[in-house]
Amino acid sequence: METQERPQTSADAAATDDPPDDAALVVEGLSKRFASGEAAVTAVDDVSFSVGRGSVVGLLGPNGAGKTTTIKAILGMVLPDAGSVLIDGIDVYEQPSAAYANVDAMLEGARNDYWRLTVRENLRYFATIGGVDPDSVADRHERLLDQLDLAEKADEAVRDLSRGMKQKVSLASVLATDADVVFLDEPTLGLDVESSLTLRRELRRIVDERALTVVLCSHDMDVIEAVCDRVVIMNDGRVIADDTVEHLLSGDGTQRFAVASSDIDDALLARIRDGFEVTAVTTDGERTRVEVATDSEGFYALTDLLRSTDVALDSVNTAQPDLEDVFLGLTDEGEGRR
Amino acid sequence: MTGQPASETPSGGETPRPASYYHLARAVLVREFLLFVRYPANALGGIVVSLFFFGLLFYGGRMIAGQALTDSLEGIVVGYFLWTLAVGAYSSISNDIGSEVQWGTLERHIMTPFGFAPVALLKGVAKVVRTFLTSAVILAVMLLVTDTTLQLPAVTIAVVAGLAIASVLGLGFAAGGVAVLYKRIGNWLNLLQFGFILLISAPAFDLGWTKFLPLAQGSALLQRAMIDGTRLWEFPAVDLLILVGVAVGYVVLGYAVFEAATRRARRLGVLGDY
Structure with missing residues (x-):
């Protein structure tokens, strides 16, 4: 599913080729229903896609399309009714610690870090929680602070920063670990235009430098176009298209x-x-x-x-x-x- | 983590080293220490409120009961000291879990390559250490106010009180798990703190089975240590075994409830949906 000739329908997705050998993430037949009887809601319906190592995939869809539930199911925050998720070939539901050893996530609407600690303390704390000796990545942290325009605020408590700066700290704390698979849900939410431009530029640069595999959820099409190699579009819990941005834009010749x-x-x-x-x-x-x-x-x-x-x-x-x-x-x- | 091979980063030539459990313990304890010294108002507020209630108990009780209260004053001071320890450990761990859910940081701790159990255990230890510091201040003030003298064998008190409130940590994990599942019920769960008074008073009822409740055995042994001066090695082995068994049992049980509750929350899709 890495390169498609045309946008895929959900039927296509179900009948997709085997995922590439180097896939960092493989999602197969993921389904999740909430409640039961007449109140039942199918949030995710037989979703399958894969993400090659070092690529950036955008997850797009209208509100209620099932994007966040899909990401939470991949991260084990929601247990699916059916389907499997492999990260680096490891089943996340059978061996979660091993599967998530190199994974981190920035979830929408959450702080994702400690506002009473300083920016730098957050980076060190979450690097450690992520399994990295923070002293060994101190230089990387300094670069991150520079790249995200946080250097001047590095020793200030996060609670004292503006909303946009807090958003950057949240992203920085995710990138501060040695994770090579990263999930970003609305990373530019609440940022002004200039900050959003800076963030998407630096995000793409960091992704390329560290060969990160990224799954990015955003309503901001400019972010998706600027950062993503491929886009998975969801609607009503299903994958309705899965293709490169270029192919999606060129369509079927129309x-x-x-x-x-x-x-x-x-x-x-x-x-x-x-x-x-x-x-x-x-x-x-x-x-x-x-x-x-x-x-x-x-x-x-x-x-x-x-x-x-x-x-x-x-x-x-x-x-x-x-x-x-x-x-x-x-x-x-x-x-x-x- | 320990044992993982370090790898070269594509940029900068920096070599990230895996974090060990030492690094994890340092990170968790340093965070707790920083919050303690940087935001002392919470700790000070807790100390003031605890002393206020003790003042009511002491002066009100003396007005009503007179000499009868004075005769049992040592037991009341020790019991109140243990109660502040228990309340501090319980509320900090259960509230901490609730806060982590709201902040979206619980997920990051669940995904850690260390596994959540070591992180939770270290957080519990950090809370206990912090609670010991504030309760020590409360104890000192109580002794001054009541003009009472107690034995203070530090090692015995640390071990007995530490094991006693370990069982409460288990209750805190269970309460945190229930809060993850049912959300804003923290105030109701905090009411359980008043149940600790009964548990601490349990030895007075002289019922054998109460030894297996949280806090009860620890309360009995702490009274003997601080009033009679009994040292750790002077307690019967059976009493110590019960103390350790109750501590481990309730921690394991509480963590199991937390695991079951978070698993149910994940099944319902409400983990983090505050």
Whole structure:
């Protein structure tokens, strides 16, 4: 599942190839239901994916898609009803201490560290808890403090820092260990634009320097695009796509074209809708802009149709979808399938 | 961890060394020490409240009972000293677990390569050491206020009181586990602290089976050590065995309850959902 030709559906995911030999994380058939009877909610439904060593995978999905439950199940914080999770080939439910020996996590909405200790004391404490003699990674800690703009605050109690700085300390305390598999749930939550940019840049640099394997949950598409090699998109507890960012953006060859004219009336619009996948229609005074998703042949067919009806075009543009468009399109598709 | 091979990091040429149990113990104890000296208000508040209640007990009791209270004053001071130790250890461990859940740090301790049990045990030891310091202050003030003299064989007191409150640590783990599962019930669980008074008073009832309750055997032996001056090696071996057995038994039982409760919380998906 490392490289896909097209976005995978959940059915594809279930029938996926064997995970690569160097997979740091393998999730297979993970399912979790909460409550029972009429109140039962399927939070995670037969989720399978793998993450190659040294790669960064983004876990995307709308609220309630099952991302956090999936991460918590991987980390053993939630016990699944079915499925298995292997980290470095070790079953996390059978040998948790061994499986999590090189794993750390930053969970959404939690402090993840001690606010009454200083930034530096947190780094030393969590390095030790993570299984590393803190004296042996003191230089790494200094670099981390520099990279995350925390050096000046290193000896201040975390409780006295701003929300954004606390978020950075939380991330730093995770990276302070010698973990080589890291889970980050909303690492840029609460950060201003500049801090978010700095953090995503430094995060990518640290990931590359230390060849970290990262699973990153975020609602911020810019973070996903900037940091992740691959994206797993979830909806309604299932994996609905699993692909590289590039493949997701290029899709199946379909592009979006926008034509605008004052001559497009309701009858013509109906004919366009009959022959093409219209993704948006906007009007600005007498001018109508129609956006269609089609390939190059379809585009020529559209221009032929417009020419045959003597429409004078004001403009013709291509509209390249961004990750958010892809995400929205896929999750809408997921809604339709249910 | 010990025994793991150290590895070269891709950057900087730094070689991370695995942490040993020594490093783990140092980290946990240093954290506790830092919080103790940096935020003394909590400890001071506990000392003041404890002494306030002792003052009420002492002066109120003397007004009501007069000489009868004075005759049993040594026993009351020793019992109150043990009660402050027990309350300190119990509430700190049960509240600590609740706080760790709220802060999202419990998860990181559960995932540690050391395993959660050694971390929890070291945290318990740290809490006991801290509680001994504050209770020693309370004891000193009580002796001054009541003008009472007690024997203070340090080693005997440390061992007997330490084992006595180990059983309470077990109750603290169990209470922490229940709090993980059912959330905001800390105030109800804190009411259990008043049950410790009965357990500490249990030897007075002279019922054999009460020896196997938490605190009871420790209370009896501590009274003999601090009032009669009995040294550790002068106690009958059976009494010491019961003391050790009760301590180990309740720690193991309490930790088992904690494990079962956190496992249930994980099954329900409520671990960390505060």
